[in-house]
Amino acid sequence: MDYDRIILEMLNRIKILEDRVAVLENGLGEGIGNNAIETDATPASSKKYRLLSDYLHNSEDDKVRLTFGDIERIIGFKPPPSAYIHRAFWANTKTHSIALSWMSVGFETVEVNIGDRYVIFERKRDYGKMMATGRKKVDELLVKIGNDKINGLQSAELEEGEF
Numbered sequence: 001m002d003y004d005r006i007i008l009e010m011l012n013r014i015k016i017l018e019d020r021v022a023v024l025e026n027g028l029g030e031g032i033g034n035n036a037i038e039t040d041a042t043p044a045s046s047k048k049y050r051l052l053s054d055y056l057h058n059s060e061d062d063k064v065r066l067t068f069g070d071i072e073r074i075i076g077f078k079p080p081p082s083a084y085i086h087r088a089f090w091a092n093t094k095t096h097s098i099a100l101s102w103m104s105v106g107f108e109t110v111e112v113n114i115g116d117r118y119v120i121f122e123r124k125r126d127y128g129k130m131m132a133t134g135r136k137k138v139d140e141l142l143v144k145i146g147n148d149k150i151n152g153l154q155s156a157e158l159e160e161g162e163f
Contacts (some may be wrong), residue, residue: 004087004111011091012108049101056121057105060116064107068117068140087112090119 055074056064070079079098083089090112093099102108102121111120 002111004113007087008091008109008112011088011095015091015093015095046097046100049098051077052098052101053105054105056102062123063110066119066121068119071119084117085110085114087114 052071066074068079068084080089083098089096089097089098091110092103092108094103095159099109106124107121108124109119110122111118113119
């Protein structure tokens, strides 16, 4: 099992739930006036980690594996000590500026290996777009199957002289 990915996903889900609870506790989740907060929106990256954002944004790969040394070279300084000790530092959360650096350009962490000192980022999938594409392909396939069946029936009927 990919425990790193499971842990990161769980931390991300916990953070989303915490954000939603905070909105409800503050009475801001009712959508009234200017007090409504959109919890699913990803804020922009901070200037501190902008070079990491740019690096990932400019990547043509959907999966990017970076060592901690690579990240240091990209951003131009060493991340805080917790980055080298705690997987949670690399969680997909909107409350940490480094996480916003990858989330703001459509990536998420999918694997963190503290021992081997690397992180794998993966471009998020646009499930709405995938579903639309999938539906289109299914429709095209159904039309093709339907046409093949109709053509097959017409061929059979022509052979029997009934058409």
